[in-house]
Amino acid sequence: MGVRVKICGLTRLEDALLAEALGAHALGFVLAPGSKRRISPETARTISEALGPFVVRVGVFRDQGPEEVLKLMEAARLQVAQLHGAEPPEWAERVGRFFPVVKAFSLEGPARPEWAAYPAQALLLDGKAPGSGEGYPRAWARPLLETGARVILAGGLTPENLGEVLPLKPYALDLASGVEEAPGVKSPARLRALFARLEAWNRGV
Numbered sequence: 001m002g003v004r005v006k007i008c009g010l011t012r013l014e015d016a017l018l019a020e021a022l023g024a025h026a027l028g029f030v031l032a033p034g035s036k037r038r039i040s041p042e043t044a045r046t047i048s049e050a051l052g053p054f055v056v057r058v059g060v061f062r063d064q065g066p067e068e069v070l071k072l073m074e075a076a077r078l079q080v081a082q083l084h085g086a087e088p089p090e091w092a093e094r095v096g097r098f099f100p101v102v103k104a105f106s107l108e109g110p111a112r113p114e115w116a117a118y119p120a121q122a123l124l125l126d127g128k129a130p131g132s133g134e135g136y137p138r139a140w141a142r143p144l145l146e147t148g149a150r151v152i153l154a155g156g157l158t159p160e161n162l163g164e165v166l167p168l169k170p171y172a173l174d175l176a177s178g179v180e181e182a183p184g185v186k187s188p189a190r191l192r193a194l195f196a197r198l199e200a201w202n203r204g205v
């Protein structure tokens with residue numbers, strides 16, 4: 001199986017349906033305050049309910065307490081919680097009683113192997129400013145990848161630079177700005193280019 005892909009920061013039904021049709025494994029909805037891609041739980045729910053059963057709906061949160069996260073997850077009919085701030089492990093444990101958790105770390109230097117002990121089903125490595133399209137030297141991911149944890153690579157990924165990360169064999173890739181026309185508005189051409197590139201990689205081209 002090829003690498004899994006999450007398309008994040010969706011705000012429009014047509015973009016979500018296209019990403020699903022092209023083969024996205026997961027679709028992300030940002031419910032974090034202050035994001036240019038923030039979506040209301042009502043709109044996220046409408047989109048979630050229109051999708052097929054086999055694509056994972058992810059809620060993205062930043063420094064919101066576990067009860068707020070659980071309330072929004074339920075209201076938006078989402079399935080996996082991505083914690084993208086400085087959430088203590090106890091918050092993830094509380095959310096994790098109800099939903100699988102992805103914990104994001106913003107890199108300012110190499111990833112730390114001890115992050116593998118955080119109570120989450122997968123760990124995501126992002127650039128310094130989430131959702132900004134800013135990347136980092138991809139070798140910084142190696143110390144965490146080498147622990148055998150499920151590692152999702154994000155931060156400044158585009159259809160053009162996938163060659164930097166695919167050889168690292170991460171659990172998944174996560175893209176927001178690299179497949180957009182504007183914040184929250186996906187580019188059909190860039191989405192198509194992304195999945196075409198992944199298909200070519202899987203065929204060994």
Ligand SMILES: O=C(O)c1ccccc1N[C@@H]1O[C@H](COP(=O)(O)O)[C@@H](O)[C@H]1O
Nearest residue numbers: 008035130131133154155156175176177
């Ligand atoms: O996209 C946002 O606005 C956002 C806000 C708050 C937390 C996370 C956010 N997005 C996450 O950022 C990365 C990748 O972003 P990019 O591809 O570099 O633009 C991804 O994990 C999103 O879930």
